[in-house]
Amino acid sequence: MSSSRPNLVPPPRFGDLNQLEQIFATSLPQLATQMAGLFGKRTPHLKKKEVLRQSVKLHRFLVAVRPYLLGLRALKGETDKEQCVYALLEGLLREQFKAGSKRPPENKDSFEYLLSCAERLASSPKRAWAKSPPYSTTKHTMYEFAGFIYQRMNPLAVEEIMGDWARSKDARKFAQSLVHWPALIRQFRLIPPKRLTVRLAHQLASEYRACSSLLEQRLRLLVSLDQAAAGGTKKWTDWERTTLFELLKEAEASPRLNWIPSLIDRHVRNALAHGEPEINLDHQECRFHDRNVTVAWKIDQGFEETRRLTLAVRALMEFESILQVVQARVLVTALWGNLASASRRSP
Numbered sequence: 001m002s003s004s005r006p007n008l009v010p011p012p013r014f015g016d017l018n019q020l021e022q023i024f025a026t027s028l029p030q031l032a033t034q035m036a037g038l039f040g041k042r043t044p045h046l047k048k049k050e051v052l053r054q055s056v057k058l059h060r061f062l063v064a065v066r067p068y069l070l071g072l073r074a075l076k077g078e079t080d081k082e083q084c085v086y087a088l089l090e091g092l093l094r095e096q097f098k099a100g101s102k103r104p105p106e107n108k109d110s111f112e113y114l115l116s117c118a119e120r121l122a123s124s125p126k127r128a129w130a131k132s133p134p135y136s137t138t139k140h141t142m143y144e145f146a147g148f149i150y151q152r153m154n155p156l157a158v159e160e161i162m163g164d165w166a167r168s169k170d171a172r173k174f175a176q177s178l179v180h181w182p183a184l185i186r187q188f189r190l191i192p193p194k195r196l197t198v199r200l201a202h203q204l205a206s207e208y209r210a211c212s213s214l215l216e217q218r219l220r221l222l223v224s225l226d227q228a229a230a231g232g233t234k235k236w237t238d239w240e241r242t243t244l245f246e247l248l249k250e251a252e253a254s255p256r257l258n259w260i261p262s263l264i265d266r267h268v269r270n271a272l273a274h275g276e277p278e279i280n281l282d283h284q285e286c287r288f289h290d291r292n293v294t295v296a297w298k299i300d301q302g303f304e305e306t307r308r309l310t311l312a313v314r315a316l317m318e319f320e321s322i323l324q325v326v327q328a329r330v331l332v333t334a335l336w337g338n339l340a341s342a343s344r345r346s347p
Helices: 018-038 046-077 080-100 110-121 131-150 155-166 168-186 198-229 242-250 264-270 299-315 319-344
Strands: 277-281 283-289 291-300
Touching: 046 264, 046 299, 080 110, 080 264, 080 319, 110 291, 110 319, 131 155, 131 299, 131 319, 155 198, 155 319, 198 242, 198 264, 198 283, 198 299, 242 319, 264 291, 264 319, 283 299, 291 299
Parallel strands: none
Antiparallel strands: 277 283, 283 291
């Protein structure tokens, strides 16, 4: 599924109240005369302000009773059942938004509003780095991966996995990473360095170490979802005990995730987990010692590798928002598609 929005158009509003309101508004003077006659009084003169007040009350009343009227009509077989069901679901979602202190515009379908909210949360920042290949490519691939998940899995099964993850230590660590992220990025290097210094080596090492940890947290969730979509039955408690080395092997074997291991050098990550890199100012390089393997990076390569990891991790941090967008698209596509098919079947 592409990151760009597909051509999704909500159905025409069914059971629109405008016509009914107009009928009531036209009949209001006659009703006032009839009611006055019943009580043996003269017809009251309705001022413009009073008419407006009554119109507002009438509108609120009709909005409140619309689901009941549609439900009764559907039970009696007086109208299209598919349209009534959708109207009831749309009204229910609208009330859920109101309960959460959000008010969808009355002239806008609440499912369209849901989709717009999800897309707004997942939109990329208006920053120059958001157009860089590490960030934009990773984000696009995340949309494709989320589409694969919802093609192969029931949404309830996806929710169950995400719920298990949300209750885990991994999720709490990730939440803390999000809290500290604004402070962390102020310490990250944005401009390519001209020469190696001790301070620069420490700065890049801290950035690589932090983003490696975030990548491991993201990889655990992505691999578990990928395995579940492929038919795996491994529980989240088992994934929590899986090492980074094992996660990288699982990712390498997956056509959807085999691009992730190249984002990180495992030997560099292991070396930084036990200390700072060795600095050689004469050769302008940092050396990372991991047991029997030593990795040497020139300062420009170290910067590029660190920056690529940081931007990719920044996109991976948006996975939950992307998942919500794809879920909303799948939902509205099914609802609007079923409604369109029912309309074509009806004589």
